[in-house]
Structures are given as structure tokens and as C-alpha cells.
Amino acid sequence: MQDRIRNAALHQRIMSAPEAAAMIKDGMVVGMSGFTRAGEAMAVPLALAERAKTEPLKITLMTGASLGHDLDKILAEAHVTARRMPFQSDPGLRRAINAGEVMFIDQHLSETVEQLRTRQIPGVDIAVIEAAAITEEGGIIPTSSVGNSASFAILAPKVIVEINTAQPLSFEGLHDIFIPTYRPNRMPIPVVTPDSRIGLPYIPIPPEKIAAIVLTHKQDSSAAIQPPDDETRAIAGHLIAFFLNEVAAGRMDNRLAPLQAGIGTIANAVLHGLIDSPFHDLKMYSEVLQDSTFDLMDAGKLTFASGSSITLSEAKNAQVMPEFERYKSRLILRPQEISNHPEVVRRLGLIAINTALEVDIYGNVNSTHVMGTQMMNGIGGSGDFARNALLSIFVSKSTAKGGRISSVVPMVSHVDHTEHDVDILVTEHGLADLRGLAPRERALRVIDNCAAPEWRPLLADYHARACKLGGHTPHVLEEALSWHVRLRDTGRMQP
């Protein structure tokens, strides 16, 4: 335990999870570690759910992003989560959000701590942070994610640390904790390449603030992604052909530009596709590092990856963790404020690859709301990246639910990314390069290149009739959302 809790005075703060959880009172704002199912505190939230069985206990729960181990489900079903920000991806919590039982504040992931710091939103009363170790000075060494943990711990008056002995001590040195100076005296954030190290390897807080230490031993949840299939392989193929063309046109060289890839199956599959490509010396400046990051490193394609978390499948985890030292010099985990920061994303000129639920013929993207109303996960970092990237690419399968849904629609039922922030759309059928095009031109490309063949005539007919009515962005307003109305009423978009 000396190597996990190096400040001797702190050993007396070790206590059970229920004892630590007792510090969390009804109505508090709690900032917990955890980002894309990696590095979340677990013992204390489980103790909270237990306590809520016998006493009123409702909190505002802030995290980095999604939690593993069904924690969001457990906390929602125990009615502990009254308010939740800035992201989630849990079916149980999702149900409660869509029923209006939990107030979900869906945010750009780079912005939450900026709002906390300027007290635009209620402050964190207590932080609960998973750590690999605590240094002699009280510094917290995070585990498989940084997320918002650093700012939560710095801003909260009290911190509960969960020391997770299942997380390897070899994580030490992986993290780069940098907090921007406060405005009005903020200086530039000095990240100038994906591998810039600008901060400390631990979260610096005064040891007095550590109110409790709980010992745990748990593995991260495994990534919930599907292996590549024919469609995701086709998407990857179109993208690689596009990159080859960019290189041929002299717009980039074979090292491309630093890559960001969103969460989920499709983005992971697209990165996988780069293994068999002529590109090399690639770098990532992304949010979550998935299996594909390590596969690309193993294939000798990727020389560096910066992210805010590592989320692997069970198999990949079993391979990577024992030999983690071999990867460590090529990895940095940063606070999500920095991994997603508009300043850095724009400076580095990323190629941002994110997933759409649906797109419309003009290139607007819905990443969050099924039928314009039902929250799926949240906007996450997609806005941070899409707005500021060199190239903003959205990928999606052209249909969903066995063909009952066209993911290319006349008008998206909810807008997360406007046409200004969408350069390239890709489905298994092809790629639409929308750069420099006006809406009427964009529509033709999106319909012809991206929609599923069976939906093209309907989309083309809509667009032609809309153009007759006129406008810069022509629409037949009474039909614009009719595909979604049909889906809601009949379970399919087909007329």
C-alpha cells in the first residue's frame, strides 16, 4: 500500500465505501471520474445507490463522459441521479432521461469545467476520483481516463479517492494534467503537436482536501463495440480512397493530419481500415483511444496517440495491459478540456471522424436524438471536433433497423452539427465531398452518393419539389419531418 498511498498521513483516511459515501448529502453536486467506461469510481456510487434505499438521496452527477459497470443504470434506478451532465450512454439512464425523470444537461465535453470554473453552473461539492496512486504531496495519479477529474478535484472542497489496485501502477507518467490559467489572464494553451507534454503527471491538490480513501479492485468494463462488418468496411474503403485523393491533389502527404475518431463501432472500424493503407507515421489527437489505436500502433502505422481515456475490448485489454510500458511513451491522456479544446483542435488541424445517427440532404447532422425527441447518448465531443477540425467527416450506415429507417432524410429531426461544420459525409454507398458547395449542390451529392438506392428517388423527388418552392435551403415544410412522423406511428419510414 506504500506504493499506492505514498503520503503516510493519508493512510488514516482509508475507510469503507459506505463511510466515504456518507459524506455525500442529499442535494449535493458530485463530480466523479469516468470517461467512456474507463476509470470511473465504483465503490462509492454503489454505496450511494444502496443508501438511497433507506433515505432520500438525490444528487447532480457530473462525470467526464459515460460510466461503465452499469453505474448510470444503477444510480438512475435507485433515483439517486436527479441531474446528470455532460454525457451518458446507458440504456437505463436514457430511459429515465427520455421519460423526463432525470434532467440531463447535454454539453460539449470541453465546456463543462469552463462553466464550473466561472460558476455559471452550481459548483462541485465533492469529487470522487479513481486513482492508481496518491503521491507524497497528495497528487492524484488517475487511471485509464482523465476526463474532468482534475478540475473536479481542484474545484471541490472535498475529494474522495478510490485507489483501484487492479489498475496498473505503470499508468504513472501516462497523464498530462494541465489547467488553463484563469481569465482574464489566460495564456495560450501550449500544445503544438499531439505529443506536446505541458503539465504534470498527477492532479495537484493539497492532501488536506482528501477526505476519504476507499480501496477497490475492479477491472474497467470492456468496450461495447461490434467488430467491423461489410458496411463499416465499405465506409472505411471510401474514406481511404478519399484520403488517397487528397494526397494526390497535394493537400496532404501520406502522414495525413492528426486523427480524431469518435466513439462507437463505426469510427473504430474506419480507423481499423487504415491498417491496410499506404499511410504511415500517423498521429492521433482524440478523445477515447479504442482497440483500433493499439492495432494501428502494432501495425507500425501510428506513432503517437493523445486522448482522454483508453477503452478496450476484453481481448485487446488482455494483450495491451501486461506490456503497457511498451506503449506508454507513445501515449498521453489529458483532461477532456484539453483533448477537445477548440484552440488546440483548430491549431493542430485535425481530421475529425464522428458518427451521425442521421444526416439530411443539406448536410446537417443529428448525432443524438432519435425522431428528434429521444436522447441516445449526447453530443459528446463531436461538436468540439467537427467545428474546429481541418476536415470534419461524419460517417453513418445509410439505413438503420433493418432498412426501416433511412439515415439520410429530407430534414434532420434535430440538429447537432450544422452544414457549416460538415465537410464530408460517408455511408457504405459512397462519399459526398461537400466542401465549398451551396445547399442545393450539397443535396445532389448527398442523395446520389450517400443515400441507400431504394431511398434515392424519394429524396430526389422531395428536393425537386422543394426547389420549386424556392429558397437558399429549399424545403417542403409540411413534409420535412413526415418521414419521422411515419416512423413514430408505423415503425418504419416507408410511405
Place this chain on the structure above:
Amino acid sequence: MQDRIRNAALHQRIMSAPEAAAMIKDGMVVGMSGFTRAGEAMAVPLALAERAKTEPLKITLMTGASLGHDLDKILAEAHVTARRMPFQSDPGLRRAINAGEVMFIDQHLSETVEQLRTRQIPGVDIAVIEAAAITEEGGIIPTSSVGNSASFAILAPKVIVEINTAQPLSFEGLHDIFIPTYRPNRMPIPVVTPDSRIGLPYIPIPPEKIAAIVLTHKQDSSAAIQPPDDETRAIAGHLIAFFLNEVAAGRMDNRLAPLQAGIGTIANAVLHGLIDSPFHDLKMYSEVLQDSTFDLMDAGKLTFASGSSITLSEAKNAQVMPEFERYKSRLILRPQEISNHPEVVRRLGLIAINTALEVDIYGNVNSTHVMGTQMMNGIGGSGDFARNALLSIFVSKSTAKGGRISSVVPMVSHVDHTEHDVDILVTEHGLADLRGLAPRERALRVIDNCAAPEWRPLLADYHARACKLGGHTPHVLEEALSWHVRLRDTGRMQP
């Protein structure tokens, strides 16, 4: 003329506007100066319109933003403008855009030159730039706007300069021309306060590139804004009460934070409201500096203003220009890439005040498309600022067209700014502080505080019925755009 064209060798390039315009060929991409009706080249575009009467001549026209002197109308009606980017505000051009005759590429104003530089869009064949003077080294001293002029002149192989002797030589030293280093080696943009000077007082280009010099003598068009009225005064009043409250809550002090204010009547009126407020030592980091900037300086409230252009009413212009030296040390004009840069906007922590055409109950904003289809002006810089500001405020009158239109609607017919980018909404009826709220909570505030009283019952009824259907962002999809359909069909939104 020696003081206007200081490089003697360049005197031989002086020619008539039609001679210079002859260098512009059919199909070219032309980058012209001009931003919010300030500092546009005029003689050459007028010569182009003339020439188009007798020969086929279609160009892609890029500018900083809107042009004065009806140039956009004249060029559109002469069918010279085939493609147009990144902004416009001309009724004649607007008609052609909405008829599908001119392809308009509506862009975030900070992004156009980034796309040019990386060759994501076709390059500028020739630049036409209004200047106060040319230095000995060939440097171009801009006039009342910088806009995209610097990058156009640097990137184009040929430059036509219009020396406008009506623009005072006292503009020299006003501008701060900085071009970010090219990626992948880009360094931080070193603006750390609104008054940071980081560049040159002229646009540096080799004098050989100056292919023609045309002498002109013209005033800028006057600002087309209305004086404050009862409603805009009420909006200003609500905002000032809000700022007072922010100060009382300790979130800012009486100097507030650097201010950005959008184009148009309402934003100008809001700034005007600050004259009779307890705030002092204010600074602006904005795009266009309107009458209100100078009024605030005269009132001793504003100590510094950074922008990309100066657009004044006739009366204000007559007062300011003769004594320009008195203001100059408190002013900087920058390229719009820098005045609007996400990196700088986020670093400085601006209070961004922009105008909405319509807002919806969940706080999404439409700034551009009447009835979701008809382009008004363009997104302009509103996205650059709203996304990255400390506080993103949108203002609007609660109704339009004599009450026939509610500017608060169930669902905006076009989204320019999503709920994530909108902190505060203000109409003459009140202010909705949406920070940290979930969509269902936002709706109650928007309806109660911002909608016109006669529209509140309809909006509340919609929202209540939508909540019964469920969802994180509840909607009755078949009714969501029905107010706009009624407006289109009957000329009013009333049922």
C-alpha cells in the same frame, strides 16, 4: 500621390478601372475587400458589371462580409456573381440566392481563409483590395475594414489595389495584420488581451504582385441601422439588470468581460444601453464597430475596441473621422480570422451578443433562414462567437411583422446555433437564463420570460402535449413546423 503610393516603381501600374477589370476573366475566383459595408473596392466591380453587358462574365466572389454601395445587387443583377461567399446582406443578391440563381456558400467568418490556405476550396485567382496607401515595400494599408483582405492578397498571384483618397491617411497604424503560421507547425496566436498587437500595420506582399492600381474617391456607405426604440431599449434594460446580477453574484466585476456585439439594429441598441450603466473600463473584442462603440468611448465607458471593420451612420461618421487620431490609440482592426478566431474568443472569455431571427422553446437559434428556407444574410461571425464565448447571449424582438410572426416558436425552422451554444435569450419581455438547464426546464423559462404574452398559451400548450409524448427534447413532430407552414400559406402564424 507620393504619400498614397510610396513605391515609385508602382506608379506605372496606375490604370483605369476597366483596364484593371480586364484582368478578371470569366470563371475566375475573385477575392475582394469589404466587410459590413466598409472598405470595399468599388471601381473595379462596377467595371465588371459594365463589361458583363457585352461579354459572358461570371465569377466566384469572395469578400470579408457584406458590401456597401449596392455592389452585391449590381453584380447579381448583371449576372456577374455566379458563386458568393462567405456572407452578404443585400436584398437584391438575397433574391437571386433564394431563387437558386446564385450559389451562396454561407460560412463561419473565421473559416474562409483557413479553407483557402489548405486548398479545400478553389483558390483566389485575383484579389481586389481597397487601400489608403501602399508602402515603399509594397505593403497595403487597408481602410475601414480588414476582413479577408490580407489572406486574399497574400494567396492570390495577382492583386489589384484601389487607392481610395477619400479614406483618411490617418488610418495608417490602425490595422494589425497577423497570419497564423501554417499547419502542421502552427504556433499559438498570441492575442491575450483585446489590445494585443501581434502583427504588421500593413498587408505584406511583394510589390511585383500588384498588377494594377486604380485611383478612387468614395465614402463608405452609411450603416443601415435604426435608432433604439422602446423594444430595443427594453432588451438593453433586461441585459443590464442581468449583468448587475452577475456582478452581485461575484461572477464578474464592473468591468464585465470583453464585449462582442453582432451586426444590426438590436445589437447596436443594446450596447447603447451601457452608456447609462454603472459598468466602466469596458473593452470590446468584436467584428464590426458600430456607432455604439464610439458613443461608449465618448461617454468614457469603453477603453479599447478591437474589430475587423468600422461601419458608422452618416452623422457619426461626420463626427468621428475628422478627429480620428483621438480614437486611434484605442482601436485595432484585425483580419476577421483573428477577430473571430475560436482560440482567441475562448481565451479572452467574451460576452457575445448576437441577434436571432427566431428561437425555439428549447433555446435553439435561427439567425439566417426565414421560414427555414429563405436566406436573410448568413451566419456571419455569430457561430464563431456563440460557440466559444464565456456568455453567449441572443437577443430578438418577441414578434416580427407587426405581430404576425412570433419569434419564439415550437421548433426553429432552421438551426444555426444549437441549445449548447445559447446561454441567455432576451426579448423586450424579459430574459431567460438557460445555463445548466435541461431542455424541459429551458422551455418553461423561454416561454414565460421571452415569448410575447399573446403567444405564451399556444407555446405552453404545445410543450405540455409534447411532454406527454415524451423524450429528452419533447416535440409533437407533425406540429413542430406548422406555425411556419401557416405563415407561408396565410402570411401569419396565428391559427
